[in-house]
Amino acid sequence: MSIHPITLFLPMLVALAFAFGGLRAAFLCACVSVPFRTSAVLSAGGLNILAEHLAFALIIGAAGAAALLRKPSAKPRGRVEVEQAVLFLLISYVFLSALFLPNVFRDIWVVNPSLTFAGEQRYANNVPGLSLSPLRPSSANFTQPAYTLFSALVFVVAVRLGRKHGYALLDRGLAIAATVHAGLGLADIIGLDSILSIVRTASYRINDSHQMLGFDRTIGAMVEASRYGILAGILFSYFFALWLMRGGKRNFRLAALLFVTGLSTLSTSAFLCIAAAFTVLAARFLFASRVSRLSSYRIGALLAVFLLSLSAILALTPAGPIVVDVVNSLVFNKADSDSGLVRTASLRLSLTTLRDTWYLGAGAGSVVSNGLPFVWLGNIGLPGTILFALFFFLVMRGRGRLKGQNRADYHHWFAATTAVAVYLIGEGASRTLLDPGIASMLISAMAVTTRRPLWISTTATQMHLSPDRGSTATAPQRPAVNNRS
Numbered sequence: 001m002s003i004h005p006i007t008l009f010l011p012m013l014v015a016l017a018f019a020f021g022g023l024r025a026a027f028l029c030a031c032v033s034v035p036f037r038t039s040a041v042l043s044a045g046g047l048n049i050l051a052e053h054l055a056f057a058l059i060i061g062a063a064g065a066a067a068l069l070r071k072p073s074a075k076p077r078g079r080v081e082v083e084q085a086v087l088f089l090l091i092s093y094v095f096l097s098a099l100f101l102p103n104v105f106r107d108i109w110v111v112n113p114s115l116t117f118a119g120e121q122r123y124a125n126n127v128p129g130l131s132l133s134p135l136r137p138s139s140a141n142f143t144q145p146a147y148t149l150f151s152a153l154v155f156v157v158a159v160r161l162g163r164k165h166g167y168a169l170l171d172r173g174l175a176i177a178a179t180v181h182a183g184l185g186l187a188d189i190i191g192l193d194s195i196l197s198i199v200r201t202a203s204y205r206i207n208d209s210h211q212m213l214g215f216d217r218t219i220g221a222m223v224e225a226s227r228y229g230i231l232a233g234i235l236f237s238y239f240f241a242l243w244l245m246r247g248g249k250r251n252f253r254l255a256a257l258l259f260v261t262g263l264s265t266l267s268t269s270a271f272l273c274i275a276a277a278f279t280v281l282a283a284r285f286l287f288a289s290r291v292s293r294l295s296s297y298r299i300g301a302l303l304a305v306f307l308l309s310l311s312a313i314l315a316l317t318p319a320g321p322i323v324v325d326v327v328n329s330l331v332f333n334k335a336d337s338d339s340g341l342v343r344t345a346s347l348r349l350s351l352t353t354l355r356d357t358w359y360l361g362a363g364a365g366s367v368v369s370n371g372l373p374f375v376w377l378g379n380i381g382l383p384g385t386i387l388f389a390l391f392f393f394l395v396m397r398g399r400g401r402l403k404g405q406n407r408a409d410y411h412h413w414f415a416a417t418t419a420v421a422v423y424l425i426g427e428g429a430s431r432t433l434l435d436p437g438i439a440s441m442l443i444s445a446m447a448v449t450t451r452r453p454l455w456i457s458t459t460a461t462q463m464h465l466s467p468d469r470g471s472t473a474t475a476p477q478r479p480a481v482n483n484r485s
Helices: 005-031 049-067 082-104 140-165 168-189 227-245 251-263 269-286 293-316 319-332 338-356 372-396 407-430 438-449
Strands: 040-044 048-049 079-081 123-126 128-133 453-457 463-465
Touching: 005 049, 005 168, 005 227, 005 319, 040 049, 048 049, 048 128, 048 168, 049 140, 079 082, 082 140, 082 372, 082 463, 140 168, 140 438, 168 227, 168 251, 227 251, 227 269, 227 407, 227 438, 227 463, 269 407, 338 372, 372 407, 372 438, 407 438
Parallel strands: none
Antiparallel strands: 040 048, 079 453, 123 128, 453 463
16 A cells, blocks of 8 residues: 555645635635546555545535535425436446346456456457456446446536536636646656656556657656547637637637647547537537627637648648658557557447347446447446436537526536537547546536526426526626636
């Protein structure tokens, strides 16, 4: 067992912020830990207690304690927001599947995450590095549901904080996470690996000299380039969309830094996320009725400058052949690489597992795959996949819940839902775990709190939009979101 004092500083910072500044200050400090998602506070054997989880566990505990100590109202509300109700159903199925399904479908061949139990192993589809084993209950049937529950609790707490203090609090939290993430990327680019290795503490096979075609790949405080690139791409899409809609030096700086550090990962997943950001924004700008002409001019000018610059680099500089080689390796020849073969085989085997388990899944944590849909289908089957898809559909939904909101609400909703869409595209191609992750839950909470809540009554079967402006995204206190400073 080993304790890492450097990363222990993050949860200690959250505790100090709560003691002197309250829950809002503690939440902002917890957002510092998001880019350190693979930095462990405590390592024991193969188990890591991560700084990110410990920091947000303090937030969840503080929010829960505050709710218990709050004086009960004379008339209980008896209602819950629809997204939280769907999450409750999802988490219930996740735990039930983990508890029962590995025994119900025992001994079917699956790609198992732990491979710690005794039993025959064989290569999957003759692909080295991907082994099949007979299904058994394992520790992953506990850890993956626990991580998924934890992420759901982060979403619930973030939504409640956003409803109470205004979504400007969540916006500031995302800005803090983006600043730290971009800073870690820049530190990696200039070669500060000896310093960054101090916070790369989780017991994974970390490669401080992560290279492709002779170039160092940026990993920041992550374990690999793709993890850094995906988070950079998701945060880039949020601040880039917000800059297009509202302007602001902060939004432009963060979008630019995340764009540069994301590309420097030389990761297919990062390129996919950044390309998805441009594609989603272009599609939304074509059909959105509330997009200003200034925003359209911004994106048109940027695309023109980007295309001209790329053409000049490819045609007039020695970097052209290098760029072509990188694109060939990461995009066109990806399917023939070892990584591409492993990913293709694992997603096909998830569909086989789905069929062999009567479309119920092998149980949360039982199967490793690549890409959100295939991870969901292999582990929690059609019931869990439908609930996950319904949750994100509700997160993305606007329409009537945006009526009567001001332009700032719409701009932040637009940016947050763009980031959620990029998350689904990026992780849809590369996610290997059931847990959606804390970053995705924070961005989803941002999208939800920019609109009026849709309540489900727990005392009667009914749903309605709250007519009370006091419970909307930016009330009762409407903090100023100053993006033009």
